[in-house]
Amino acid sequence: MALPETEITLRVNGETVRKRVEPRQHLIDFLREGLDLTGSHVGCEHGVCGACTVRVDGRIVRGCLMLAVQADGRSVETIEGVSDSGELADLQHAFHQRNALQCGFCTPGMLLCAGELLATTPAATREQIREHISGNYCRCTGYQAIVDAIETTLASRRANPAGAGT
Amino acid sequence: MSARDELPVQGAEQTLTRGHVGSPDPRPNARRLLQGRGVYIDDLRLPRLAHVVFLRSPHAHARIVRVDSSRARQAPGVIAIFDGATIAQVCKPWVGVLAHLKGIRSPTQYPLAMERACWQGEPVIAVVAQTRAQGEDARDLVEIEWETLPALVDMDDALAGNPVLHPELGDNICFQREVDTGGIDQVFAQADIVVEETFHFGRHTGVCPEGRAILADYNAAEHSLTVHHATQAPHMMHDIISRHLDIPEANVRVICHDVGGAYGIKVHVYPDEMCTAAIAMLLRRPVKFQADRMESFVSDIHAREHKATVRLAATKDGRILGFDLHDLTAIGPYSVYPRTSGIEGNQVVNLTGGPYRHSHYRARMQAVFTNKNVTCQYRAVGHPIAVAITEGIVDLAAQRLNIDPAEFRRRNLIPDDAYPYAFPSGIRFEKLSHHQCLERLLALMNYEGLRADQAQARERGCYRGIGLAAMIEVTNPSAAFYGVGGARISSQDGATLRLEPTGALTVLCSVTEQGQGTETVFAQIAADTVGISMDKVRVITGDTATTPYGGGTWGSRGAGIGGEAVLQSGRALRANILEAAAAILACDRATLEVANDAIVDRLSLRPLLTLAELGRICYYRPDTLPPGFQSELMVTRHYVPRDYAFAFTNGIQASWVEVDTETGFVKLLGHWCVEDCGTVINPLLVDEQIRGGVVQGIGAALFEECCYDDAGQMLNAHLGDYLVPMAGEMPDIVCAHVQTPTHTSELGAKGAGEAGTAGAPAAVMNAINDALVPLEARVTAQPFTPERILAALGRV
Ligand code: FES
Ligand code: FES
Numbered sequence: 001m002a003l004p005e006t007e008i009t010l011r012v013n014g015e016t017v018r019k020r021v022e023p024r025q026h027l028i029d030f031l032r033e034g035l036d037l038t039g040s041h042v043g044c045e046h047g048v049c050g051a052c053t054v055r056v057d058g059r060i061v062r063g064c065l066m067l068a069v070q071a072d073g074r075s076v077e078t079i080e081g082v083s084d085s086g087e088l089a090d091l092q093h094a095f096h097q098r099n100a101l102q103c104g105f106c107t108p109g110m111l112l113c114a115g116e117l118l119a120t121t122p123a124a125t126r127e128q129i130r131e132h133i134s135g136n137y138c139r140c141t142g143y144q145a146i147v148d149a150i151e152t153t154l155a156s157r158r159a160n161p162a163g164a165g166t
Numbered sequence: 167m168s169a170r171d172e173l174p175v176q177g178a179e180q181t182l183t184r185g186h187v188g189s190p191d192p193r194p195n196a197r198r199l200l201q202g203r204g205v206y207i208d209d210l211r212l213p214r215l216a217h218v219v220f221l222r223s224p225h226a227h228a229r230i231v232r233v234d235s236s237r238a239r240q241a242p243g244v245i246a247i248f249d250g251a252t253i254a255q256v257c258k259p260w261v262g263v264l265a266h267l268k269g270i271r272s273p274t275q276y277p278l279a280m281e282r283a284c285w286q287g288e289p290v291i292a293v294v295a296q297t298r299a300q301g302e303d304a305r306d307l308v309e310i311e312w313e314t315l316p317a318l319v320d321m322d323d324a325l326a327g328n329p330v331l332h333p334e335l336g337d338n339i340c341f342q343r344e345v346d347t348g349g350i351d352q353v354f355a356q357a358d359i360v361v362e363e364t365f366h367f368g369r370h371t372g373v374c375p376e377g378r379a380i381l382a383d384y385n386a387a388e389h390s391l392t393v394h395h396a397t398q399a400p401h402m403m404h405d406i407i408s409r410h411l412d413i414p415e416a417n418v419r420v421i422c423h424d425v426g427g428a429y430g431i432k433v434h435v436y437p438d439e440m441c442t443a444a445i446a447m448l449l450r451r452p453v454k455f456q457a458d459r460m461e462s463f464v465s466d467i468h469a470r471e472h473k474a475t476v477r478l479a480a481t482k483d484g485r486i487l488g489f490d491l492h493d494l495t496a497i498g499p500y501s502v503y504p505r506t507s508g509i510e511g512n513q514v515v516n517l518t519g520g521p522y523r524h525s526h527y528r529a530r531m532q533a534v535f536t537n538k539n540v541t542c543q544y545r546a547v548g549h550p551i552a553v554a555i556t557e558g559i560v561d562l563a564a565q566r567l568n569i570d571p572a573e574f575r576r577r578n579l580i581p582d583d584a585y586p587y588a589f590p591s592g593i594r595f596e597k598l599s600h601h602q603c604l605e606r607l608l609a610l611m612n613y614e615g616l617r618a619d620q621a622q623a624r625e626r627g628c629y630r631g632i633g634l635a636a637m638i639e640v641t642n643p644s645a646a647f648y649g650v651g652g653a654r655i656s657s658q659d660g661a662t663l664r665l666e667p668t669g670a671l672t673v674l675c676s677v678t679e680q681g682q683g684t685e686t687v688f689a690q691i692a693a694d695t696v697g698i699s700m701d702k703v704r705v706i707t708g709d710t711a712t713t714p715y716g717g718g719t720w721g722s723r724g725a726g727i728g729g730e731a732v733l734q735s736g737r738a739l740r741a742n743i744l745e746a747a748a749a750i751l752a753c754d755r756a757t758l759e760v761a762n763d764a765i766v767d768r769l770s771l772r773p774l775l776t777l778a779e780l781g782r783i784c785y786y787r788p789d790t791l792p793p794g795f796q797s798e799l800m801v802t803r804h805y806v807p808r809d810y811a812f813a814f815t816n817g818i819q820a821s822w823v824e825v826d827t828e829t830g831f832v833k834l835l836g837h838w839c840v841e842d843c844g845t846v847i848n849p850l851l852v853d854e855q856i857r858g859g860v861v862q863g864i865g866a867a868l869f870e871e872c873c874y875d876d877a878g879q880m881l882n883a884h885l886g887d888y889l890v891p892m893a894g895e896m897p898d899i900v901c902a903h904v905q906t907p908t909h910t911s912e913l914g915a916k917g918a919g920e921a922g923t924a925g926a927p928a929a930v931m932n933a934i935n936d937a938l939v940p941l942e943a944r945v946t947a948q949p950f951t952p953e954r955i956l957a958a959l960g961r962v
Contacts, residue, residue: 039202
């Protein structure tokens with residue numbers, strides 16, 4: 001049952017947001033319903049599919065497993081913000097060239113998840129890539145194109161470290 | 167690139183250009199999805215939007231004794247609560263039968279259960295509230311008194327009528343069919359060998375990443391309904407909504423936005439979705455239903471619960487004589503509207519034995535009612551069953567005869583020069599390429615090399631296996647699929663092409679997009695046919711108010727049927743453009759050509775007039791054109807296959823696995839697929855679609871099953887418990903093509919979207935069984951879980 005709303009203040013894609021939320025509201029619902037940031041998706045609401053992946057203080061989290069109130073005072077980034085900053089533009093380009101998406105429902109979560117691998121494991125092998133994205137469900141692609149696109153981006157970032165993102 | 171390189175070679179207006187068609191163009195419409203700027207139904211924001219949630223039956227079979235919604239009505243944010251009787255006043259019920267499936271029966275189905283619920287998950291009460299959370303809170307306050315009834319969950323019990331689920335029907339048989347080419351008992355009695363096996367297939371489902379979703383927006387002043395719907399078939403839904411809600415056809419509009427996966431799941435009429443549309447009318451406002459994951463598992467159609475016994479007779483030199491099949495399938499309490507739940511079993515009958523020359527065939531299938539969720543057409547409909555039955559028994563015959571499985575197929579696949587070819591059962595093939603595909607596959611996978619590896623591995627106690635699975639597939643379905651049975655489902659599709667004043671091209675097509683790349687292949691075809699560059703083409707699909715009428719996307723028909731409509735429309739537009747150019751340039755039309763966004767001199771290729779200039783003149787300065795000349799820069803053409811009921815395609819897959827005999831786990835070491843879908847319009851897109859299909863098929867083979875207990879409760883309606891394939895367990899999949907264009911269209915494209923799903927389960931099964939040969943173990947019940955493999959090995 002609904003409890004009284006509480007106020008939270010956080011940064012979302014660089015903007016300061018002050019909102020009243022129900023304590024039970026999940027971060028993903030707050031982003032989608034409260035802020036109309038609909039780029040992050042809801043696929044299962046129980047932490048399995050990864051469609052709701054967003055970043056909180058630089059780390060990826062499942063937006064359906066975190067409450068909005070837990071994001072109070074923190075910094076949240078979504079696919080919209082990351083797209084505008086151009087930080088994953090090379091990865092997005094590789095996804096596009098390789099057709100690493102069909103319906104696109106899994107894609108924002110997949111990109112943010114892969115983005116973490118790009119940042120943490122520049123020499124990741126194909127197997128490590130598969131392992132890393134194994135919490136993100138894609139029903140359309142067969143995963144191979146996604147793995148290819150991440151692999152290509154890793155390689156080009158290694159070849160040209162300054163050229164990451166845009 | 168020189169101008170000549172880019173010049174369309176359509177010259178005599180007969181052959182298709184080869185500029186974009188055949189090239190791996192990325193999808194322009196993928197850009198928005200890559201930035202999270204797609205729009206799925208749940209992303210829409212409408213004023214006064216209300217949210218509906220459903221109270222679903224917690225029982226597989228129960229009578230509704232009493233409903234008390236009084237507390238729920240007082241809950242915060244609640245707008246209205248509806249029961250079955252109220253909704254039935256505005257939404258006519260339906261019966262999921264088709265005339266060409268002789269004898270198929272189903273009881274009348276209502277949007278909400280009326281007096282009893284027949285499966286766990288059936289919608290019973292609709293709660294409408296300001297927010298979804300409020301709706302869910304209120305739903306918990308609705309009190310229903312149930313009288314539980316015996317649940318019919320087992321297929322054999324159902325067949326025996328123990329008990330009869332719908333007493334008015336007399337027994338539990340929804341549909342049955344028999345095919346008998348005659349004389350089979352004698353052939354089997356005299357054959358050198360007869361092999362027999364019973365295969366079981368676990369019920370599974372599509373698990374679309376985006377749950378089903380509909381937002382219905384009623385305008386009381388106009389008595390009009392705009393339906394934003396995650397559907398594959400907007401015109402079908404348009405017709406159904408109009409007729410069942412009694413709204414004139416012209417007052418309905420169905421719009422598809424981005425659809426988060428469909429795979430056949432989103433092509434059916436769902437009671438909760440019809441109820442949502444009815445509620446929008448009753449409340450005179452927009453109402454949205456977005457299925458959550460748990461309710462998706464118990465309300466999205468399921469598929470493929472089959473038990474099939476098959477026999478194969480062959481000569482001792484390895485020639486197949488005939489197949490004898492008995493297939494039993496359980497379809498839930500209702501045949502799904504409007505496509506029915508008889509098609510899957512029907513396809514199993516049509517397709518079993520399909521790749522192989524044989525003279526005798528007998529098949530019997532029965533679809534029975536049970537108290538589980540309904541089943542209906544899901545990606546590859548019937549093919550995964552038919553291919554697994556066929557390939558499983560073919561491998562068993564090869565093993566019995568001690569003939570290598572590849573060689574056994576070589577001896578029995580229909581020869582590539584035998585076409586047109588017809589089976590004794592009446593199925594006709596225009597042209598297939600089984601042998602080319604087989605040889606290509608064996609080379610691609612290095613069959614001999616893998617056999618050597620397998621032998622070495624066995625010496626170290628490591629069990630590896632190779633599984634082959636040849637297949638035929640039904641694609642480009644004509645009216646024979648649904649229309650002849652009385653379903654108001656279009657088998658023809660249309661494309662409108664409009665040259666804009668800037669020289670851009672707008673394409674409107676009735677085939678829809680769920681990410682397969684439909685819009686991209688249409689842009690490729692349009693660009694080539696008209697003579698325009700791809701970046702000038704904009705494709706619009708999925709809106710019944712603007713696109714031509716058509717069937718939408720299902721049955722591997724988008725590229726083959728929609729693509730041909732675009733091609734024909736492009737041809738006609740190009741002719742009109744040349745006519746306008748001749749009028750503007752005051753020259754003979756035969757001296758002109760369209761290329762590179764301009765009118766060029768046909769011989770010198772010298773640009774004479776850009777399409778932008780032509781557009782400007784035709785739209786803004788028609789006064790300067792010769793008297794009496796009217797340009798027509800928008801044309802529409804339609805296409806439907808007529809010569810064959812279906813464009814059959816063929817292909818073959820191979821799986822290479824390692825079975826851990828201690829744990830029962832299967833490791834996928836490799837997977838190959840050679841497919842002949844006729845003209846390949848875009849290899850980048852088709853390959854990944856095939857891979858996606860393969861992975862879906864692997865899911866069926868190894869992980870996916872809707873598990874029910876004896877009371878008809880689904881035990882794993884949760885993504886944590888219902889296992890789907892994830893990246894870590896999947897192998898890289900090698901795809902290749904043989905191209906045998908169909909002559910039933912100029913484009914020559916056949917379907918490809920279901921190929922992967924059709925053949926992968928059989929390939930994996932045969933690979934596992936091949937690995938287990940030395941241990942004299944076999945598995946025949948999908949999914950092949952570690953437990954089942956260990957059981958086959960006698961370890962549990
Ligand atoms: S919606 Fe959060 S993991 Fe599926
Ligand atoms: S692209 Fe559809 S789920 Fe990944």
